[in-house]
Amino acid sequence: MRVVIQRVSRAAVTVDGETVASIGRGLVALVGVAEGDGEEKALRLARKCAELRIFADEE
Template identity: 55%
Template sequence: MRALLQRISQARVSVDGAVVGQSGPGLMVLVCAMQGDTEEHAEKLAAKIAKLRIFKDEAGKMNRSILDTGGSALVVSQFTLAADTSRGNRPGFANAAPPEDGERLYLAFARYLSSHSIAVETGQFGADMAVELVNDGPVTIWMEN
C-alpha cells in the first residue's frame, strides 16, 4: 500500500457540497491499495503511521506520534498515488488494485488505524471529492510497504 501523510491543523472532505469527513489537528492520510496488497499490508501500514514520530515535542523536535498527541486522522482513498509516469505524458494506473479490492483495503486500513485508539474519519471511496486542508509545518511524508 502507498500513503501520503500530511500533518494538519485541520482538514475536511466534501462530496456534492456536503462534508463527509473531517479531522484536526492530526493527519490527512491519502491511501492507495496496489496490485497484490492484502489486509496484512493495510494493518502494517496503519501500525507504522500510528507510531510515526512527526509531531513536535516541547523542544520543537519531531519526536511525538499521533498517539502521543491525541490527534485524529482523515483517511481519503486516492488511486492516483499508483500513477506510473515513466512513459509518455499521461500517467498509467495499472498498478492500482482493482476497485473492489481497493475499497476493501482502504476501509481495512482506516479500521486498523482506528484500532490504535485514533479518531478516524474517511472520505467516500470512488466519489469526486473536494479536499481542504491546512498543512502544519508543512510536513508531508510518502510511505510504501
C-alpha cells in the same frame, strides 16, 4: 500500497458539494490501495504509521 501523512490545521471531505467529515488540527492520511494488496500489507503499513514520530516531544 502507499500512504502519505500530512499535518493539517483543518481539513474536510466533500462529496457532491456536501461536507461529510471535517477535523480541526490533526493528521490526514491519504492511502493508495492496489489490486493484490492484502490484509498483511495493510497491517504492516498501519504499524509503521503508528510508530512515526510526527509531533515534537521532549526527546
